[in-house]
Amino acid sequence: MDKREGNGIETPMVFAAALADGMGANVCIRRLKAGETLYVEGESADYCYEIVSGVIKEYNTLEDGRRQVAEFYSAVEMFGFSESEDQLHTAEAITPCTVRCYPREAFMKTVAASPALSASFLKTLMTRLHRARERMVMIGRMSAIQRVATFLLRLADDQEARANVHLAMSRQDIADHLGLTIETVCRTLTELKKQQIIVMESARIFTIADEASLEAVAMGSRARLH
Amino acid sequence: MDKREGNGIETPMVFAAALADGMGANVCIRRLKAGETLYVEGESADYCYEIVSGVIKEYNTLEDGRRQVAEFYSAVEMFGFSESEDQLHTAEAITPCTVRCYPREAFMKTVAASPALSASFLKTLMTRLHRARERMVMIGRMSAIQRVATFLLRLADDQEARANVHLAMSRQDIADHLGLTIETVCRTLTELKKQQIIVMESARIFTIADEASLEAVAMGSRARLH
DNA sequence: CGCCGCCTTGACTCCCTTCAATGCGAGTGG
DNA sequence: CCACTCGCATTGAAGGGAGTCAAGGCGGCG
Numbered sequence: 001m002d003k004r005e006g007n008g009i010e011t012p013m014v015f016a017a018a019l020a021d022g023m024g025a026n027v028c029i030r031r032l033k034a035g036e037t038l039y040v041e042g043e044s045a046d047y048c049y050e051i052v053s054g055v056i057k058e059y060n061t062l063e064d065g066r067r068q069v070a071e072f073y074s075a076v077e078m079f080g081f082s083e084s085e086d087q088l089h090t091a092e093a094i095t096p097c098t099v100r101c102y103p104r105e106a107f108m109k110t111v112a113a114s115p116a117l118s119a120s121f122l123k124t125l126m127t128r129l130h131r132a133r134e135r136m137v138m139i140g141r142m143s144a145i146q147r148v149a150t151f152l153l154r155l156a157d158d159q160e161a162r163a164n165v166h167l168a169m170s171r172q173d174i175a176d177h178l179g180l181t182i183e184t185v186c187r188t189l190t191e192l193k194k195q196q197i198i199v200m201e202s203a204r205i206f207t208i209a210d211e212a213s214l215e216a217v218a219m220g221s222r223a224r225l226h
Numbered sequence: 227m228d229k230r231e232g233n234g235i236e237t238p239m240v241f242a243a244a245l246a247d248g249m250g251a252n253v254c255i256r257r258l259k260a261g262e263t264l265y266v267e268g269e270s271a272d273y274c275y276e277i278v279s280g281v282i283k284e285y286n287t288l289e290d291g292r293r294q295v296a297e298f299y300s301a302v303e304m305f306g307f308s309e310s311e312d313q314l315h316t317a318e319a320i321t322p323c324t325v326r327c328y329p330r331e332a333f334m335k336t337v338a339a340s341p342a343l344s345a346s347f348l349k350t351l352m353t354r355l356h357r358a359r360e361r362m363v364m365i366g367r368m369s370a371i372q373r374v375a376t377f378l379l380r381l382a383d384d385q386e387a388r389a390n391v392h393l394a395m396s397r398q399d400i401a402d403h404l405g406l407t408i409e410t411v412c413r414t415l416t417e418l419k420k421q422q423i424i425v426m427e428s429a430r431i432f433t434i435a436d437e438a439s440l441e442a443v444a445m446g447s448r449a450r451l452h
Numbered sequence: 453c454g455c456c457g458c459c460t461t462g463a464c465t466c467c468c469t470t471c472a473a474t475g476c477g478a479g480t481g482g
Numbered sequence: 483c484c485a486c487t488c489g490c491a492t493t494g495a496a497g498g499g500a501g502t503c504a505a506g507g508c509g510g511c512g
Contacts, residue, residue, distance in 0.1 A: 060363060064446070068363040083352035089359075112341040112348075119338050125351040126309035132358035133315075137286060137294040139366040140405025144500065171459065179366025184500055186460055203459060203509090220289070370468070397491060407469060412492055429476090429491060 026103050032093040039080065045087045047101045049080040054097030055168040058089045059176065069177040070132070072169060074158065078124060081108075095168050139179040142220065147178040148188045149218035152198065156208055163207040171203075192217070254327050258319040265306065271313045273327045275306040280323030281394040284315045285402065295403040296358070298395060300384065304350060307334075321394050365405040368446070373404040374414045375444035378424065382434055389433040418443070 029052070032038060038049065041060060051073050058079060059069040070089055073079050081104075082088050111117045138147055151174065156165045167174070175182045192198045197214050199207045208214055255278070258264060264275065267286060277299050284305060285295040296315055299305050307330075308314050337343045364373055377400065382391045393400070401408045418424045423440050425433045434440055 060359075062363070062367060066367055068359075068366055070359050070362065081352060083349045083356060088356060108345070108348075112344045115335075115338040118344045118348075119334070122334075122338070122344075122347065122351065123309045125348065125355065126307060129351065129355050129358060130309060130314055132355060132362065133286075133294075133296050136296065136358060136362050136365060136405075137288070139362060140294055141288060141292055170457095179362075181501060182459080183461085183502085187500090190460075396489095408491080409470085409493085410468060413468095416492075 026106055028101050030099050030101055032097040032099070034093055034095050036093050038091040038093065038097075038099065039087045041087055041090045043087055045080070045082050045085060046104055047080060048078060048104055048107045049091075050078045050100040050102070051075055052098040052100055054093060054095045054099075056091050056097055056099070057094050057169065057173055057177075058091045060089055067176040068179070069173055071128075072173075072177070074168075081125075094170075094173065144178075144180055144184050145188050145191065146218055146220055147180065148174075148185060149192070149197075149214050151178060152192075152206065152208070153214060153218055162211060164201060164205050165207065167204045167206065252329050252332055256325050256327055258323040258325070260319055260321050262319050264317040264319065264323075264325065265313045267313055267316045269313055271306070271308050271311060272330055273306060274304060274330055274333045275317075276304045276326040276328070277301055278324040278326055280319060280321045280325075282317050282323055282325070283320050283395065283399055283403075284317045286315055293402040294405070295399055297354075298399075298403070300394075307351075320396075320399065370404075370406055370410050371414050371417065372444055372446055373406065374400075374411060375418070375423075375440050377404060378418075378432065378434070379440060379444055388437060390427060390431050391433065393430045393432065 030038075032054070038056065039045070039047075053075055056073045056079070057069050058071050058073065059067045061067050071079070072094075080087070080091065111121050138150060142150070152165070155167070156162055159165050169177075171182045171185050174180075175185045178185070180188075189198075189200070192214070193200055195213070197208075197210045197217065199209050201207060256264075258280070264282065265271070265273075279301055282299045282305070283295050284297050284299065285293045287293050297305070298320075306313070306317065337347045364376060368376070378391070381393070382388055385391050395403075397408045397411050400406075401411045404411070406414075415424070415426070418440070419426055421439070423434070423436045423443065425435050427433060
């Protein structure tokens, strides 16, 4: 299973286009500041969203306050659909964001009415499911350094860059995404720096200095701490 | 997030019925012995499946031979759809099984062509996605005993029983499902026995003796080993 | 300048894995 | 009927990787 596929633009053009046709009048744009929530777990799910710019994290909060970040979404991804009437996650902007909002009922009807849209939407969901399972493998079976390496590689791929890759999210967000603690994420990044596999331009910007090694670490070559 | 919802019959009746109408002629039945594989990761995905009887595990194998079991499927669940042309998982019978096989192309077309079927199928996929995310939380944030307790409760719910609940899968399968080792699963079960929260009739049959405690353990009351 | 949030590092602990041996039930053949 | 075996399950001992607790460090902003 390739951990690095399935990124980039996963919402075929036909999607946005046909949607705009079908329900143009009801769509609205919303702008969010960093830290603002788009929706909160438990509230009524009235809209589906398409992200135009910025980065959004979707997460659950456990009883003890810990979080599990299910996904980070960036430009042109759709999200916010749920099989229940209520939102099952909380979505929060981690950078200033622009999102397009589709009324849920109308959105679902429009999709169900068009075979082409249905097929696209099904595909999006299946991709999402596949990603979730990849991450289950990652969280369940990979060491901290493997998880972080995999995460960095995915970010670099998404941004189609190897130098000055931007970390939109905080260390805490990364930890919550990878099923680690913030301290472990830090130490692991430090270790990758020490091994000169990555260079940190700043806390939020990094460059991959040795991609082969980073991939080797991600694949589980026993490159240990120490 | 309630860990115990979303089980049981998740494929609405309209599904099977309309499918039978739409493509009755092309559907075939297949029987599997325990241990037989239905499909293997990487091979061409020509069918979608509906399980009539028995239990199937769907998993990935990592380079080093470890496995991550994505799901166990039992009666009346549909599975085997993938966004790619190829199977992304391996499906293997863990008991003797009967499955109904739908040719993939025709299946997808039939679904996309019918708004009602589309809606059902979407719901199934969203439920599956939700389950995958619940399990990400479980694997990423819960202790071994919490995971095992949660797993036992889910099994009992699926079988709608509290006594003589059947474990169709081996300890290894459970471990691979929960992101643990077989030894940890064993020790954890032993600990739950010692605390008289469960009783093991045999290695593969258990009874929940103290459901409240089992739920407390699953929720994370600090019931430690020792 | 000084506060505040985020990040980093250190020391210690502990839960889970690893490695290794033993138990146990079912099927087989002498 | 019983010895033998094979796969699965259980238990023990030891070690390590990541969590926890605690103390700075650093950069941005009023």
